[in-house]
Amino acid sequence: EVRLVESGGGLVKPGGSLRLSCAASGFSFNTFSMNWVRQAPGRGLEWVSFISDASTHINYADSVKGRFTISRDDAKSSLFLHMNSLRAEDSAMYYCARVITRPPLFLPEDLDYWGPGTLVTVSA
Amino acid sequence: SYDLTQPPSVSVSPGQTASITCSGDKLGNKYTSWYRQKPGQSPVLVIYRDSERPSGIPERFSGSNSGNTATLTITGTQNMDEGVYYCQVWDTGTFVFGPGTEVTVL
Numbered sequence: 001e002v003r004l005v006e007s008g009g010g011l012v013k014p015g016g017s018l019r020l021s022c023a024a025s026g027f028s029f030n031t032f033s034m035n036w037v038r039q040a041p042g043r044g045l046e047w048v049s050f051i052s053d054a055s056t057h058i059n060y061a062d063s064v065k066g067r068f069t070i071s072r073d074d075a076k077s078s079l080f081l082h083m084n085s086l087r088a089e090d091s092a093m094y095y096c097a098r099v100i101t102r103p104p105l106f107l108p109e110d111l112d113y114w115g116p117g118t119l120v121t122v123s124a
Numbered sequence: 125s126y127d128l129t130q131p132p133s134v135s136v137s138p139g140q141t142a143s144i145t146c147s148g149d150k151l152g153n154k155y156t157s158w159y160r161q162k163p164g165q166s167p168v169l170v171i172y173r174d175s176e177r178p179s180g181i182p183e184r185f186s187g188s189n190s191g192n193t194a195t196l197t198i199t200g201t202q203n204m205d206e207g208v209y210y211c212q213v214w215d216t217g218t219f220v221f222g223p224g225t226e227v228t229v230l
Binding site (some may be wrong): 095 | 125146161167168174208210212219220224
């Protein structure tokens with residue numbers, strides 16, 4: 001059974017830092033690309049960051065570029081999001097999600113499994 | 125950046141058909157996926173590659189995509205189908221989500 005479990009969320013002051021983790025199990029983590037997606041309270045889904053298998057391709061939303069860093073540890077089947085210079089508008093539920101690619105081009109297409117999320121609140 | 129547009133809400137009577145649209149420039153040239161999210165839960169993939177259903181998704185869910193509009197159709201809508209539905213595409217290295225459509229079964 002595929003499982004994704006996020007952790008590391010909490011209350012942090014503006015300008016502070018936080019490191020989110022996502023523990024994966026039930027599949028060959030090293031062969032899949034992964035995403036972070038966030039959702040502010042009462043708002044829609046916002047894509048945050050993408051990392052390909054072997055970390056060869058990494059992308060960020062403009063809203064977090066230069067402040068957030070995505071990484072992965074395939075040996076530990078874990079995904080991370082390092083968040084610096086946090087702002088009030090970064091407050092959200094953060095989800096990790098598995099990326100699906102399909103033939104013939106094997107480009108990212110959709111997200112077939114999501115974790116339950118971890119809540120980040122940025123407030124003084 | 126690429127933008128997707130969805131109606132804020134759709135209401136449907138039980139047993140009737142609900143149609144949710146998602147619009148974007150030349151959207152028919154991209155693969156569109158759809159997710160349903162219920163309150164307090166994570167999103168669930170209900171349609172991928174415009175019209176394909178993941179394992180476990182009922183046959184009453186179908187999709188299409190042509191021109192500038194993708195459509196998610198729920199035939200014979202049930203109360204359990206309530207939730208917010210998001211369309212999503214992958215565009216030039218980024219994942220793009222629509223703003224979401226709240227489906228209410230009255």
